[in-house]
Amino acid sequence: MKIAILGYGTVGSGVYELLEQHSHIQVKKIWNRPNPDKQIPLWCEDFKQILLDEDITCVVETLNGIHPAYECITACLKQGKHVVSANKAVIAPYYEYFKQLAQDNQVSFLFEASVAGGIPWIHHLERAKKANTISRCYGILNGTSNFILTKMTQEEKNFEQVLTKAQELGYAEADPSADIDGIDILNKINISASVAFNGKINPEELLTCSMRYISQADISYFKQKGFTLKYLGDIQVKGETYEGSVLLNAVDTHSLEGNVFDQYNLVSLVGSNIGTLKFFGQGAGKKATADAIVQNLLDIQEGKKDQQSLPLNQLQYRPLDSHAYVIKSSKKIPEQWIQAKDSHYYQTTYLTTVQVKELLAYLDDPQAVVVRIMNNLG
């Protein structure tokens, strides 16, 4: 099989290097966004050279961001080329569109590396759902935010110090917003929902709160109460309805989630027969992510059939459960929301996700810290 790689950053170059061990998958061309300033092997100047090369039956897309990834994936699928993508930002909104294009052109669109990096998460969702109704997906899905929380907890440093260190180590981007404001996790939860529930959600309906206002004092406050803070994505369905969130959760110090450190991920599914399954591994990193892409290339080579039935079902947002929250705000929270108050920490109890959104809109405090008390980690 002859392939091309789009993008030659950490992941793209990782795929190129791993494929040197696989003589039956040959990289023929590599394209990067215009004017790369580094030496790229097999570099071709024009994406069209890849598109029109009939030898190339499969394209690996590692460009990041929506454009030009959207145009490249669309063109390749229409041209009858398989596509393997690691790019959650473009898959999350266009999942159904790409899957339909792939079906129409009798090729595969695969994306294991887009969620939880080296963990075979997408593969296992697809496998589990053959014999199970999956009702929930949740977990630690972002290595950068978990690295920051780990160092804040273990080394008692503040957020800014740890973020700077993470940037120096290459674990955080110069603009860390996607990782610490929840966008990255939201994309991964959205993709997981498409696969696990065969369902379409509206990501704007999820309660998504940044983790960037967490302080060392907050971490200590929860530690004293036997909790560790983790930044989790969570989505649950019941029939045609769903709820979901991306926010800081206070988890039991003796939960598995509470003991996942540094940049590692831990992601869980709940199935009707198998109960809770949890998968731990490297959610990012050159070799681990490249491995997920190579696995998808091997799937294509083996002619593995696509499981997805289209169109997706439109799911309706409806809070399925009440949750207890602790909210820290410099502004005063109205009495009717509060169960208890402890310095700046308002403990509200049994609020649904919708009510928390109302409360936050009312508060108008962009730096409020919202923490859900998580007592149901399966």
Next chain:
Amino acid sequence: MKIAILGYGTVGSGVYELLEQHSHIQVKKIWNRPNPDKQIPLWCEDFKQILLDEDITCVVETLNGIHPAYECITACLKQGKHVVSANKAVIAPYYEYFKQLAQDNQVSFLFEASVAGGIPWIHHLERAKKANTISRCYGILNGTSNFILTKMTQEEKNFEQVLTKAQELGYAEADPSADIDGIDILNKINISASVAFNGKINPEELLTCSMRYISQADISYFKQKGFTLKYLGDIQVKGETYEGSVLLNAVDTHSLEGNVFDQYNLVSLVGSNIGTLKFFGQGAGKKATADAIVQNLLDIQEGKKDQQSLPLNQLQYRPLDSHAYVIKSSKKIPEQWIQAKDSHYYQTTYLTTVQVKELLAYLDDPQAVVVRIMNNLG
């Protein structure tokens, strides 16, 4: 697809019940060891009726133990029927024989449920090894022993009390030996090695020590030092050599292993690209184990190809690493083995597995408690 089920205990009946949801897989006959005293649906008196029924293309074997499972599996494969087995006791010694028979007769021999129950462990070993060299498999592979250690640790009860409770709850057999003396884990490690390394080991060479002599005092001793005791199976390879063990390990209280409670399993692999992957879930239980069997039936229905290349490579036993051990014995350990002594606890350090075997043979104390200090959980 029409199938038969051999054995109608927890797992066999679980498969029958789950398959009521799968209209395209029909159970035609069920056979149990002679003279069942309960009402079994679709019961047939004579195994030969199944063997000679040409409608039945696949047989699920949940008989437990070596005989008559060995004869039944052999006969079915020779007759050109696919076999799905949950029976680790017969698979571990006859893995290569069954796989070869299946190849010769162009059918599948699958066994997901035999290791780690509902966790898709075997499936994932097969998937990971397509793109990785796997160097190690280890983890909590036995629910009964983990349940006992959990209750001893959390409720400060002694071994006998907890074993009795586990037997009442159905988590432990009347004769608990397979679970607490390591045979069950040894079988699972042996099967994992066959799959992960394509390798044949001699299970007698592994350092296997019972967990039945552990006391509440031992648990407290390790707890004070920041360790939790877990009963782990572990096998590592390097080239054509291997080492392995089934014994109590003192793991960091903040490791994932240290926070796996009750009857749950957590099993890990180390791959050359993906690093460490860990899988958590129900290692036993009716629905979870039946789910693993149903997944294998779906694999057969989809015509999934068998990955195994035969014959297996004969691996040579050779300690790959030194480990530190703590040994409690009523007998005196010679000075040259000891790094430190603390009441009855002899701390020996950097002993290879072979040396521990020598030491134990020398001691001649069947009730010695051997604990490895595990500082490499990936």
